[in-house]
Amino acid sequence: MVLRMVVGLVLTAVALGIAGRRLWWLKRLAFSGQPAPERLQFAREHPATDLEALATEVIGQRKMLKWTVPGMAHADTFWGFIVLLLTVIEAYGALFQRTFYIPGIGQSAALGFIEDLFAVGVLCGIITFTVIRVKNNPHREGRASRFFGSHTRAAWVVLAMIAAVIITLLIYRGAQENTGVFPYKKDGPWPFASWVVGRWLRPLGYGVNSVLEVVFILAQLGVIMGFLVVVTYSKHLHIGLAGFNVLFSRRPNALGPLEPMRSNGKVLNFEEADPDTDTFGIGKIENLTWKGFLDLGTCTGCGRCQSQCPAWATGKPLNPKQLILDLRTTPSPRPRIFWPTRTDGSGCRRRCWLRPTALWSAARMSAV
Amino acid sequence: MIDPEVIWSCTNCGACVNECPVDIEHIDHINGMRRHQVLIQSAFPQEATTMLNNLERRGNPWGMAEDKRAEWITECDFEIPVLDGKIPAETEYLFWVGCAGALEDRAKKATKAIAELLHNAGVQFAVLGPGETCTGDPAGRLGNEFVYSMLAQQNIGTLNQADVARGSGKKVIASCAHCFNTIRREYPQLGGNYEVVHHTELLAKLVEEGKITPVTENGQKITYHDPCFLGRHNKVFAPPREIIGALPGTQVQEMERSGSKSFCCGAGGGRMWLEENTGTRINDTRATEALGTGADVIATACPYCNVMLGDAVNAKKATGEARENVEVIDVAQLLVRSTRLREQAGADTATLPRSE
Numbered sequence: 001m002v003l004r005m006v007v008g009l010v011l012t013a014v015a016l017g018i019a020g021r022r023l024w025w026l027k028r029l030a031f032s033g034q035p036a037p038e039r040l041q042f043a044r045e046h047p048a049t050d051l052e053a054l055a056t057e058v059i060g061q062r063k064m065l066k067w068t069v070p071g072m073a074h075a076d077t078f079w080g081f082i083v084l085l086l087t088v089i090e091a092y093g094a095l096f097q098r099t100f101y102i103p104g105i106g107q108s109a110a111l112g113f114i115e116d117l118f119a120v121g122v123l124c125g126i127i128t129f130t131v132i133r134v135k136n137n138p139h140r141e142g143r144a145s146r147f148f149g150s151h152t153r154a155a156w157v158v159l160a161m162i163a164a165v166i167i168t169l170l171i172y173r174g175a176q177e178n179t180g181v182f183p184y185k186k187d188g189p190w191p192f193a194s195w196v197v198g199r200w201l202r203p204l205g206y207g208v209n210s211v212l213e214v215v216f217i218l219a220q221l222g223v224i225m226g227f228l229v230v231v232t233y234s235k236h237l238h239i240g241l242a243g244f245n246v247l248f249s250r251r252p253n254a255l256g257p258l259e260p261m262r263s264n265g266k267v268l269n270f271e272e273a274d275p276d277t278d279t280f281g282i283g284k285i286e287n288l289t290w291k292g293f294l295d296l297g298t299c300t301g302c303g304r305c306q307s308q309c310p311a312w313a314t315g316k317p318l319n320p321k322q323l324i325l326d327l328r329t330t331p332s333p334r335p336r337i338f339w340p341t342r343t344d345g346s347g348c349r350r351r352c353w354l355r356p357t358a359l360w361s362a363a364r365m366s367a368v
Numbered sequence: 369m370i371d372p373e374v375i376w377s378c379t380n381c382g383a384c385v386n387e388c389p390v391d392i393e394h395i396d397h398i399n400g401m402r403r404h405q406v407l408i409q410s411a412f413p414q415e416a417t418t419m420l421n422n423l424e425r426r427g428n429p430w431g432m433a434e435d436k437r438a439e440w441i442t443e444c445d446f447e448i449p450v451l452d453g454k455i456p457a458e459t460e461y462l463f464w465v466g467c468a469g470a471l472e473d474r475a476k477k478a479t480k481a482i483a484e485l486l487h488n489a490g491v492q493f494a495v496l497g498p499g500e501t502c503t504g505d506p507a508g509r510l511g512n513e514f515v516y517s518m519l520a521q522q523n524i525g526t527l528n529q530a531d532v533a534r535g536s537g538k539k540v541i542a543s544c545a546h547c548f549n550t551i552r553r554e555y556p557q558l559g560g561n562y563e564v565v566h567h568t569e570l571l572a573k574l575v576e577e578g579k580i581t582p583v584t585e586n587g588q589k590i591t592y593h594d595p596c597f598l599g600r601h602n603k604v605f606a607p608p609r610e611i612i613g614a615l616p617g618t619q620v621q622e623m624e625r626s627g628s629k630s631f632c633c634g635a636g637g638g639r640m641w642l643e644e645n646t647g648t649r650i651n652d653t654r655a656t657e658a659l660g661t662g663a664d665v666i667a668t669a670c671p672y673c674n675v676m677l678g679d680a681v682n683a684k685k686a687t688g689e690a691r692e693n694v695e696v697i698d699v700a701q702l703l704v705r706s707t708r709l710r711e712q713a714g715a716d717t718a719t720l721p722r723s724e
Contacts, residue, residue, distance in 0.1 A: 119493040165423040242390045254393035255382045261403060261513050267557075270514060281403025281511065288397075295392045305384030305394060310632040310654075311377040315647020318377035320384035320394045325703035326370055327397065 001097065004214050008095040008221050015225030019304035022232040023240075030293035032348060033286050034279055035265040039248045050247055057246045067304065073128035077162070080184060081239075087115055091220050094176075101183035101292025112184030112191035116170075120193050123166050126159050133159075143312070155301075156232045159238045171275035172186045174198040174251055178209040199208065239298045245298040248291050262289075296328040369635035375401045376413055379650065380509055380637030381596040386628055388671035392529055397613070402511025416510055419641040423515055427522075428455030428467040429641060437470040438497040440479055444716045446487050450497035454531045455538055461486070461493040462532045462571075464551065467502050467621035468671035475671035476677055478698035482567050485704050489579040493541065493571075499526055503550040504599075510638035517558065520550070527551075534561040543567040543700070545597035546636070553602070558632035566598060568669045568699055572607035581708035585617030589630035590702070592622070593654065593677060595670035596629035608669045608699045615706045621661040631657065635672035659690055666696045674698060 014296035032289035043050050056062045060080060074359075086102065094101030101107050133155060139144035174197030182194070189195045201209055231239050237247075250259075261268040263278035271279070279287050288296075303321050311318040376397050389641050405411045422431035425637065441704030455462060461484070467477040486493050500722045501519055532538040540562045542548035552564035574580045592610055598604045605627050612620055625631045634650030644650065655677050658666045668674050677696045684690035 002617070057389075057391070061389075063387075063391075066387070066389075113518060156467055191527055246391050248391065249391035250396075254385045254391070254396055256549060258399050259396055259510060259556065260557045268513075280407045281405070281406055281513075282397065282400035283404035287400070291393075292397065295397070298390045299392055300390070302389070303390070304387045304389065308383035308387045308629070309385065310379055310381055311651045312633065313631075314650050314653055316373075316377040317371055318374045319645065323374060323397070324394065342662065354714060358373075 003062050004218060005095045007218055008092070011218070011222055012164055017230050019228050019232045022229075026232070027296065030297070033293055034262070034289040035354075036248075036262075036289035036291045037265040038262075039289075041289050043248060043250065046251065049251055051249070053246055053249070054243060058243050069128065070132055070302075073125040073132075075119040076125035076363045077129075080118040080125065080319055083118040084112060084122070084165075084169070086111070086352070087119075088221075088224060090174070091169075091217050094181075095221075107181050107186065109184065109187035110192035112187050116191045116193040116195075119166050119169055122162065126162050126325050129155075129159055142269075143315075146321075147301070148303070148306070149319065149325065150301030150303060151235050151325075154236070157230060158227075158234065158236050161223060161227045165220065165227065168216050168220040168223055170194055170197045170202075172213055172220055174201045175209045175212035175216060178202050178204075179206060179213050181213070225322045233299050238298045241294060241298040243288040245291075248294065288327075299324045299328065301325060329366075372400070372411065372655055373646070375405070376642065377646070378507055378636055378637050379596070379632045379639045381632035381705065382564050382600045383596075383629070383632070390455040398673055399509070399511060402509075402538060403513055404511075407514065412510060413642050414585075415643050416638065416641055420510070420714050421506060422484055422517055423502050423519065424443065424480060425502075428471060428521065429502060430467070430471055431504060432471050434498040434675070436552045437465070437467075437500060440465075440470055440476045441495065441497060443476075444483055444487075445482055446484075448487075449494040450484060451494045451499065451530050452656070453529060455494055459492040459494050459538075461491060461539050461541050462527075462530060463493045463495045463541045464543075464564075465495055465500060466547040466671065467500075468675070470500070472671060472675065474674050478671065478700050479543060479616050481700040481704040482541075482571070485571060485574070485580055486541075486705070488707065489574045491574070491579075494509060496526060496530065497705035501526075501548045503548040505550045505554075506638045506641060508550075508554070509636070510641075520555060520558050520560070520601065523551075524555055525557055527560060532562060534563050539563045540557065541565055541567055541570055543698075545595040545602075546672065549597045549601055549697065560700060566602075566604055566607070566669070568598075568608040568611060571700060571703060572610040575611060580703065580707060582615045582703060584708060586615070587617050589619045589621055589662060589710050590615075590665045590667050591661040592620070592626070592667045592699070593633065593658060593673055594626055595668060595673045596630065596632050596636050598669055599630055600628055608667070611699050611703050612667060615702060622656050622665055623661055626659065633668075633673040633676035640672050649675040649680065651680040652683070655684060655690075659684065659694065664691075664694060666694070667699050667702055668696065668697050671698075716718075 027191030061071065061075040066076045088104060090100065090106070097263040101143050133152070134148065136145045136147055137148070138148040138152065144147065170193050171180060171303070173191065173194035176187060178196060180200055184191045184194070184341055201212065231237060261281065263273065268278060282288060299321065306312050306322070308321050309318065378395070378398045380395055385392070386535055388394070390439060401456045410714055422429055427434065428430060429551050438450065441450065449459070451462070463486070469479040470476065503523060504516035504519035507519065525566055527533065527540070532540055532634070540551060542551060543566070544563055545566070548564060548566050551562055555562065571580065590632070592608055592612055594605065600708070608692070610617065631654050634644065634648055658677065659681070667679055670676060674696060681690050681696050687694055
């Protein structure tokens with residue numbers, strides 16, 4: 001028991017340390033840009049509108065579900081993650097007390113069933129994502145694939161990690177059934193997936209199952225902590241940032257009017273503005289506001305924007321997704337965003353926007 | 369690193385912003401970069417120079433003389449009051465015609481159709497005639513905030529002098545989707561607040577109230593192209609469709625990409641004034657989709673869309689990809705035809721196909 005406690009806690013402390021340091025760096029990066037007092041003011045003055053946006057777009061997955069199949073797969077995964085937070089509590093509890101259950105509700109058949117249902121839901125979700133990614137393989141489909149230029153390696157790593165979260169979860173729960181410490185042991189087959197896995201593992205005997213129980217609880221926590229670190233270094237930052245990005249976005253959306261030009265949070269008055277001291281549009285990465293940085297950090301490269309873009313559809317160099325990813329790979333030493341257009345046909349454009357990471361050595365945000 | 373051609377390729381159509389599940393604000397970033405390129409680097413596509421100069425000198429993109437703006441008025445066979453100062457108490461609407469609506473041949477036909485419909489419906493309206501200048505939209509969308517704000521301030525002055533600001537009980541009618549968006553949504557940032565309606569909103573209301581009655585059947589198949597700045601940017605999807613739906617004896621065929629998923633004509637974001645040499649043409653792509661419905665009429669509600677799709681369809685007629693009788697016209701023109709008797713129909717719209 002002491003061993004599992006020590007290993008589990010050390011692992012957690014290390015992961016939280018790495019992820020925390022990274023998040024702190026990202027926060028400093030974002031706030032090194034321009035202020036955006038109008039966004040904070042709007043959020044303060046319109047809490048109901050903002051809560052509604054969070055409820056529909058984040059919890060309700062409204063915009064995700066505009067695309068039925070990937071939307072459902074994402075909703076499964078997202079809701080699954082929320083429900084499965086309960087299993088994280090259970091796993092941590094089991095570090096301290098083998099027979100731990102969540103007080104009050106933690107032994108009910110309903111909860112056992114719901115946890116297993118969402119665990120299986122998440123698995124279905126990531127299987128769907130795998131199929132979608134294989135079908136839209138950008139190496140084969142080229143520009144037509146919505147993942148063209150997206151960070152596909154990071155995507156595979158994340159899918160594998162989510163699969164590992166669910167698999168380790170079901171194995172330790174199955175083993176718990178056989179060692180008699182499962183919180184839902186009185187509920188028979190209601191926690192159905194764990195029950196099935198338990199049936200498979202039963203022939204291995206009590207001894208092996210005890211080992212499996214402890215190993216896979218630690219593996220589960222290890223994978224979750226590893227995932228936490230990967231998220232802060234990858235396109236999957238959206239898990240933490242999407243809610244904030246929706247919260248601070250323009251209402252009802254960033255369409256209609258253009259925003260007035262602002263410098264240091266104040267609307268520019270051309271009669272007094274000084275190009276030497278004021279910000280005139282975006283010429284360097286630090287000209288973005290923190291909301292701009294939030295946009296960059298939130299993009300997962302899903303390519304839905306690209307799929308709708310008339311410029312991209314007709315062979316222009318603009319790809320809205322790529323633009324966001326390229327801005328993101330602009331590094332912290334802050335060179336200018338722009339390169340002069342080369343007219344000699346030397347292929348600059350291709351390298352410029354296809355493989356930005358190769359050009360920008362200090363870029364870290366997109367690399368796993 | 370971002371190649372400048374990337375940011376100049378954007379039509380500001382808003383499809384990306386509309387689609388993004390996490391509310392990323394692509395247009396704001398692109399326009400921010402355009403602003404920096406124009407205002408600090410003076411680097412922008414050369415073909416925009418003439419248009420921007422014309423805006424500064426003449427207040428319209430073509431550099432035509434101011435008094436040309438009144439020409440269409442003289443071509444109407446009824447009286448249209450041209451404001452010089454305050455709007456009269458009994459006049460409810462100020463019709464903001466826009467540069468294209470006053471100066472561009474195809475758009476002028478739509479303007480005259482709107483005026484005729486309003487006149488016949490007994491709506492009291494006035495125009496500014498030579499008192500209008502460009503709203504500044506093409507300059508602002510191309511990143512030239514300086515020219516934009518100059519024109520915007522001037523127009524706000526004119527509109528306030530006409531006493532049509534919000535609270536006066538007066539409304540502004542815009543027939544151009546870009547003017548509509550700029551006056552309604554952007555001028556408030558500079559202190560100009562107006563109640564702005566798009567002509568399709570007003571006409572749909574007049575049809576519903578029975579003040580305009582479409583009677584003549586034309587047996588045409590119609591497809592409607594949503595202008596980005598009317599539809600996606602301002603959520604006006606239904607009124608143009610209600611008008612088309614009220615036309616007797618017509619068949620409506622939606623394109624696969626319509627409503628909030630509509631595909632741009634290629635003219636927004638100031639692209640109307642830029643060359644399009646890379647890849648295929650956006651207007652050609654959209655025209656192909658529209659023709660794919662088998663429609664006789666591609667109806668729009670914006671002069672930019674009208675020009676872009678009209679040009680693409682004309683090019684396709686030349687190559688035999690489009691039937692000779694296909695036309696691209698404003699919803700208002702369709703409506704005005706339908707209110708006339710058959711023998712009068714097409715009096716100002718030259719090519720009314722007789723499909724029977």
